[in-house]
Amino acid sequence: MAELVDAPDSKSGHFGGVGSIPSTPTKNMNIFRNLYNWTLDKCKSPKATWFLSLISFAESSFFPIPPDVLLIPMILVNRAKAWFYAFICTLSSVSGGIAGYFIGYFFFNSIGEKIIQYYSLQNLFNNFELSYNQYGILIIFGAGFTPFPFKFITIASGFFNYSLPLFILVAIFARGLRFFLIALLLKILGKYILNLIDRYFNTISLLFFTLLVGSYILLKYL
Numbered sequence: 001m002a003e004l005v006d007a008p009d010s011k012s013g014h015f016g017g018v019g020s021i022p023s024t025p026t027k028n029m030n031i032f033r034n035l036y037n038w039t040l041d042k043c044k045s046p047k048a049t050w051f052l053s054l055i056s057f058a059e060s061s062f063f064p065i066p067p068d069v070l071l072i073p074m075i076l077v078n079r080a081k082a083w084f085y086a087f088i089c090t091l092s093s094v095s096g097g098i099a100g101y102f103i104g105y106f107f108f109n110s111i112g113e114k115i116i117q118y119y120s121l122q123n124l125f126n127n128f129e130l131s132y133n134q135y136g137i138l139i140i141f142g143a144g145f146t147p148f149p150f151k152f153i154t155i156a157s158g159f160f161n162y163s164l165p166l167f168i169l170v171a172i173f174a175r176g177l178r179f180f181l182i183a184l185l186l187k188i189l190g191k192y193i194l195n196l197i198d199r200y201f202n203t204i205s206l207l208f209f210t211l212l213v214g215s216y217i218l219l220k221y222l
Contacts, residue, residue, distance in 0.1 A: 043073050048070075052067060052085065054092070055067045056092035059151065062151055067093065071089050071179065075186040082184075083187075086179040086183035090175045094175055097154040098154075101157050104154065104157060105158030112159060115155060136157075137170055140170040142174075144174025145175075145177055145178045154171075
C-alpha cells in the first residue's frame with residue numbers, strides 16, 4: 001500500500017495540514033514585531049534623543065502615547081545612556097506638564113476642555129475638584145508615576161489653581177522616579193529583558209494591548 005503524504009497546495013506551494021494554515025493573529029503579531037524591530041533600529045539614530053524629548057513633552061499636555069514606548073527600546077539598544085535618557089524623559093515630561101498647567105490655567109475653555117473631551121474624561125473632571133483640593137499631592141504623584149493620563153492632571157492643576165511650585169516639585173519626583181526606575185531595571189536586566197521580549201513577544205504584545213484597551217474602557221465608563 002502506498003504511503004500517504006500531504007501534497008503541496010497548488011497555489012501556495014505549501015504542504016497541507018493544520019500547521020500550514022497561517023492564522024490572522026499570527027499575521028497581526030508579525031506586524032507588531034516588525035514595528036518593534038523598526039523602533040529598535042530607529043533608536044540608533046542621532047535624532048532619537050530629540051524625538052524622545054518631543055514625545056515626553058507632548059504626552060504631558062495632549063499626546064496619547066507615553067514616552068516609555070520609546071524610552072525602553074532606546075535603553076535596550078544603548079544601556080550606557082540609560083541615565084541620560086531617563087533624565088531627558090523627566091525634564092521634557094515636567095516641561096510638558098508645565099505647559100499643560102498653563103493650558104488649564106489660561107486656555108481651558110479654548111484648548112483644555114477639548115483635550116479633556118477628546119479622552120472622554122469630562123465626567124471625571126467635573127467631579128474632581130473636591131478630591132484634588134484634599135489630596136492634590138498624592139494625585140499628582142500617582143498620575144506622574146502610574147500609566148494614568150498625566151495630561152489630565154496637569155490641565156486640572158492649572159484649572160484648579162494648584163500651587164505651581166508644588167506641582168513642579170511633585171511632578172519632578174514622580175516622573176523622575178518612574179523613568180529612572182525603568183532605566184535602573186533595564187540597565188541591570190537589559191539583556192535578559194531583551195531575550196525575554198524576543199522569546200515571548202506575541203504574549204507580551206497581546207497583554208500590552210489588553211491592558212491598553214482595558215485602561216481606556218475603565219477611564220471612559222467607570
